[in-house]
Amino acid sequence: MTTTTTSTVLKGNPEDPRPVGPKRFAGLGGQNISLIGALAFVLILFGILNSNYLSWSNMQVIAEAATITGLLAIVQTVVIICGGLDISVGSQAGVASVVSAMVFTSAGSNAFVGMLAAVGVGLLIGVLNGLVIVYGRVNPTIATLAGLAAYKGLAQLLSNGRAQGYVLNNDVFIFLGRGKIAGLPVMVWILAVVAAAVHLLLKYTDIGRNVYAIGGNDTAARLAGININKYLIAVYALVGIVAAIAGILLTARTGSGQPTSGSEGLELKAITAAALGGAALKGGKGGIGGTLLAVALLGCLENGLTVQGINSFWQNVAQGALLVIAVVIQQRRSGERRVGLPH
Numbered sequence: 169m170t171t172t173t174t175s176t177v178l179k180g181n182p183e184d185p186r187p188v189g190p191k192r193f194a195g196l197g198g199q200n201i202s203l204i205g206a207l208a209f210v211l212i213l214f215g216i217l218n219s220n221y222l223s224w225s226n227m228q229v230i231a232e233a234a235t236i237t238g239l240l241a242i243v244q245t246v247v248i249i250c251g252g253l254d255i256s257v258g259s260q261a262g263v264a265s266v267v268s269a270m271v272f273t274s275a276g277s278n279a280f281v282g283m284l285a286a287v288g289v290g291l292l293i294g295v296l297n298g299l300v301i302v303y304g305r306v307n308p309t310i311a312t313l314a315g316l317a318a319y320k321g322l323a324q325l326l327s328n329g330r331a332q333g334y335v336l337n338n339d340v341f342i343f344l345g346r347g348k349i350a351g352l353p354v355m356v357w358i359l360a361v362v363a364a365a366v367h368l369l370l371k372y373t374d375i376g377r378n379v380y381a382i383g384g385n386d387t388a389a390r391l392a393g394i395n396i397n398k399y400l401i402a403v404y405a406l407v408g409i410v411a412a413i414a415g416i417l418l419t420a421r422t423g424s425g426q427p428t429s430g431s432e433g434l435e436l437k438a439i440t441a442a443a444l445g446g447a448a449l450k451g452g453k454g455g456i457g458g459t460l461l462a463v464a465l466l467g468c469l470e471n472g473l474t475v476q477g478i479n480s481f482w483q484n485v486a487q488g489a490l491l492v493i494a495v496v497i498q499q500r501r502s503g504e505r506r507v508g509l510p511h
Contacts, residue, residue, distance in 0.1 A: 199446040203461040207468060214472035221475055228353060232421070234467030235355040236261065238460065239414040240434055241441035242366050243407040245459045248442050249370070250403050251383035251451030252308040254297065256315030257411050258434030262323040262427050264290050264415025269333030269425025270326065272341075279340035287412045293319060294408020298401030316435065323427035332425040345420030355417055362410060367456040379403065383451025433484075440487050441466055443494035466490070 215222040240257045247254050264286040272282030293315075300311045326332075335341035347354040370376035381389040382396055390396055414434075419425050444462035447454030470483050 200458050200461055203444065203458060203465060207461065207465045210465060210468045210472060214468070214475065217472075218475050221472060226471070226475075230464075230467045230471045231356045232353050233471065234463050235353075235359045236414045236417055236421075237434060237437045237441065237466065238359045238463040239362055239410050239417070240438035241445075241459050241463050242363055242456060243410040244438040245442040245445065245447045245454050245456060246366060246370070246379065247308075247403055247407060248439075248447040248449060249383045249451060249454045250379050250400065251386060252301070252400065252403065253312060253439070253449070254315075254404065254407050255309065255312040255435050255439075256293075256297065256319055257407060257414075257438055258431045259316050259319035259323065260290060260293050260408060260411035261415040261418060261434060262431035263293065263319050263326070264412035265418045265431065266323050266327045266332055266415075266425040266427050268416050268419045269331075269335055272335055272338070273333040277338055279335070279338050282335075283416050286416050287409055290408040290410075290412025290415070291405055292408070294405040294411070295401060297408070298404035301404070302397045302400050320428060320432075323431075327425060327427040329427060331422075331427075331429070333419075334424055335419055336423040341420045341423075344417060345423070355421070358413070358417065362413070363456050363460055370456065375399075380452055383453070385452070436484075436487055436491070437466060440491040440494070443491055449495065 211222065220226060240261065244254060244257060267289050268282040268286035270282075271285040272279055275281040297312060297315055300306050301308050304311070336345070344354055344358075349357055370379065378389070378394050378399060381392065381394060382399055386396055415431070418431060422429075441462040442454065442459050443449060444465065445454065445458030445460070447459065466487070469486060473483055473486070474480070
C-alpha cells in the first residue's frame, strides 16, 4: 500500500524512462548528455596540449584520485535527493582515516580491526548528524557545518595534528591502495560496487522511492505514511559509513592516517559533483549516473590543470565556478523567480 501511495508523491525521478530527446539518447537524459560532451571536450583539449594526458597510466591516476571524491559524491547525492545536505563529509573521512591507522597500529597491525573501528566511528558520526537534524530540529546545512569544524578538530585531537601510523607494511592496505583487479585499481572497483549498490537501492526499491518522495514533498510523504525521521537518520548513517570507507582508502593511498591532508575540501568537491550530476539542491531529483560523470569531469579537469603546470589555486576557482553554474542551470530549468528581479 505504501509503495502505491508514495509513488504518487514523487516530484520527478531523473531515471524516468520517458523520452526527452532523440530516442537513441532518451535513456541518457539531457543533463548526462551535457556532461558527456563537457568530459569529451576536456579530454580532447588536454590530450592535444599534452600527448601523455590520454595515456592509460594517466587515466588510472585520474581514476584513483577521483575515487575518494566519488564515494563522498555518491552519498552526498542521496542526502540531497532526500532534501538535506552534508558539509561534514570531508572531516568524517579524516576522522576515519586517523582511526583506521591508529587502531591498526595499536591492534598489532591488524588491518581488519582498524577498518572495522573506522566504519564503526563513521556510523556513529552519521547517526549523530541525523539525530541532531531530526530531534534537535537543526537545519542540515547548519548542523553539518558545525560537524565540519567539530570532526576536523576531533581528527586533529586524536592525531595531535599530524599523520599517524604506517600501514604500507600490511598486505591488506597495500592491496587496497595499490592493488589491481583485471588491470583496474582496486579503489576503482570499490567505487563501482558502492555506486551500483546505491543506484539499485534508489531506482528499484521502496526505500529509494521513499527517499525521492521525502525530498520532493516531505509533507505529502508524511501524509503517505513514510517515517521521515527514520529515513533521515538512516541516510546520514549511510553517509557516515561510506565516508569511513573513503577515509580507509585515503589511509591506504597515503600510507598513514591523515587528519586533514587529503580530506580537506572534499565536501566542496562532493557537493559540486552531485549538483553538476543533476541532483537538485531543493531535493527530490538526482541520480548516481550523472554524479559519476560529474566526478569524472572534475577529476579529468583537475589532472589536466596539474599536468599543464597551472597553479593549483585555480582548481578551487574552477570548482566554485562549476558549482555556481550547476545551481544557475537548476534554477533556470525549474522556472523559479530570481531573487530581486521581477517575474
